[in-house]
Amino acid sequence: MNPETRVYVAGHRGLVGSAIWRRLQAEGVTQLIGASSKELDLRDRDATFAFLAEHRPDVVIDAAARVGGILANRDHPTEFLSDNLRIQVNLMDAALEVRTPRLLFLGSSCIYPKYAEQPIRESSLLAGELEPTNDAYAIAKIAGIMQVQAVRRQYGLRWISAMPTNLYGPNDNFDPTSSHVLPALIRRFHEAKVNAAEEVVLWGSGTPRREFLHVDDLAAACLHLLAHYDAPEPVNVGVGDDVTIRALAELVARVVGYTGALSNDLSKPDGTPRKLLDVSRLTALGWKPSIGLEEGVAATYAWYQEHVS
Numbered sequence: 001m002n003p004e005t006r007v008y009v010a011g012h013r014g015l016v017g018s019a020i021w022r023r024l025q026a027e028g029v030t031q032l033i034g035a036s037s038k039e040l041d042l043r044d045r046d047a048t049f050a051f052l053a054e055h056r057p058d059v060v061i062d063a064a065a066r067v068g069g070i071l072a073n074r075d076h077p078t079e080f081l082s083d084n085l086r087i088q089v090n091l092m093d094a095a096l097e098v099r100t101p102r103l104l105f106l107g108s109s110c111i112y113p114k115y116a117e118q119p120i121r122e123s124s125l126l127a128g129e130l131e132p133t134n135d136a137y138a139i140a141k142i143a144g145i146m147q148v149q150a151v152r153r154q155y156g157l158r159w160i161s162a163m164p165t166n167l168y169g170p171n172d173n174f175d176p177t178s179s180h181v182l183p184a185l186i187r188r189f190h191e192a193k194v195n196a197a198e199e200v201v202l203w204g205s206g207t208p209r210r211e212f213l214h215v216d217d218l219a220a221a222c223l224h225l226l227a228h229y230d231a232p233e234p235v236n237v238g239v240g241d242d243v244t245i246r247a248l249a250e251l252v253a254r255v256v257g258y259t260g261a262l263s264n265d266l267s268k269p270d271g272t273p274r275k276l277l278d279v280s281r282l283t284a285l286g287w288k289p290s291i292g293l294e295e296g297v298a299a300t301y302a303w304y305q306e307h308v309s
């Protein structure tokens with residue numbers, strides 16, 4: 001990207017937005033634009049229009065959203081639907097108003113049907129029923145993909161969408177109830193080690209399979225797409241490989257140094273049985289991830305120890 005390109009990273013303090021911000025800085029982009037949700041609540045339509053009119057970015061990256069793990073999604077569908085629709089509609093309407101030439105919308109692998117054929121191709125979108133624990137969030141994200149496609153068709157702007165798999169890394173949410181599985185397990189195993197607990201409890205059966213991508217790899221993929229991709233279809237972003245939640249837990253325990261027992265809380269939901277993305281579209285564009293799961297978990301645990309625990 002040209003160093004003078006004006007890039008607005010919406011959600012630049014979050015897991016994804018902060019990684020994209022670091023990557024843009026590392027690539028020498030100097031005209032970075034960001035605002036916290038306190039400074040600019042993207043649910044506020046007038047404020048969002050005023051912000052875009054003032055800053056007139058060349059590129060908008062939408063990493064702002066209400067985000068959470070399986071329980072947060074299951075228990076707060078109203079907010080996951082309403083907040084995410086408002087955030088993305090206001091942001092994209094305001095970007096359209098100032099004719100932002102390039103925009104990247106971030107969705108999620110949960111947009112695909114619960115029982116989609118594995119690995120999941122982009123063409124599986126809307127081919128079956130959604131997973132009920134995150135259907136409200138998924139519908140908001142599907143609407144975002146459609147808005148990108150509508151703007152491309154009607155106004156000819158070069159907007160695109162990316163669908164990342166489950167992510168982890170620095171600046172993740174490590175809250176025990178609202179977080180995703182990987183940060184939740186880092187925290188739970190760390191606390192169990194410190195307190196010499198005999199057992200750590202996993203939510204659900206441990207049999208669901210998930211794919212995990214380090215957020216620094218995601219950031220690199222996003223900038224690669226902005227440089228090399230210009231079509232209406234979303235692009236999956238993943239590693240092309242998955243693990244069971246039980247195997248993930250064993251890996252995290254090993255990295256953290258916890259040697260006690262593991263048990264399962266079957267009252268908690270499993271969610272989608274498997275969610276492995278087909279990444280051939282991204283691979284064909286010349287990008288692949290570089291951070292292995294064990295290496296990424298070790299780096300994230302080091303970050304957790306320094307910044308959170």
Ligand SMILES: NC(=O)C1=CN([C@@H]2O[C@H](COP(=O)(O)OP(=O)(O)OC[C@H]3O[C@@H](n4cnc5c(N)ncnc54)[C@H](OP(=O)(O)O)[C@@H]3O)[C@@H](O)[C@H]2O)C=CC1
Nearest residue numbers: 011013014015016036037041042063064065067108166167
């Ligand atoms: N985490 C994951 O595993 C995955 C994430 N994604 C997608 O990546 C994107 C970013 O997610 P992630 O970084 O994990 O989430 P985070 O919760 O870490 O960050 C979300 C960001 O959005 C901002 N935000 C939330 N609400 C508002 C609002 N009303 N107005 C302005 N800003 C707001 C927050 O700002 P502030 O900090 O200032 O409050 C925060 O910086 C989302 O679209 C998500 O769907 C996709 C797949 C997997």
Ligand SMILES: C[C@H]1O[C@H](OP(=O)(O)OP(=O)(O)OC[C@H]2O[C@@H](n3cnc4c(=O)[nH]c(N)nc43)[C@H](O)[C@@H]2O)[C@@H](O)[C@@H](O)C1=O
Nearest residue numbers: 068069070108110134179180181184203204208269270271
């Ligand atoms: C990114 C993605 O994230 C969510 O979907 P999910 O993939 O189901 O995410 P999750 O990380 O919360 O759980 C993965 C699996 O792990 C199990 N699990 C075990 N123990 C813990 C645990 O302690 N915490 C959590 N959260 N899960 C646990 C859990 O029971 C499940 O089987 C949606 O928000 C969706 O909208 C979305 O986009």
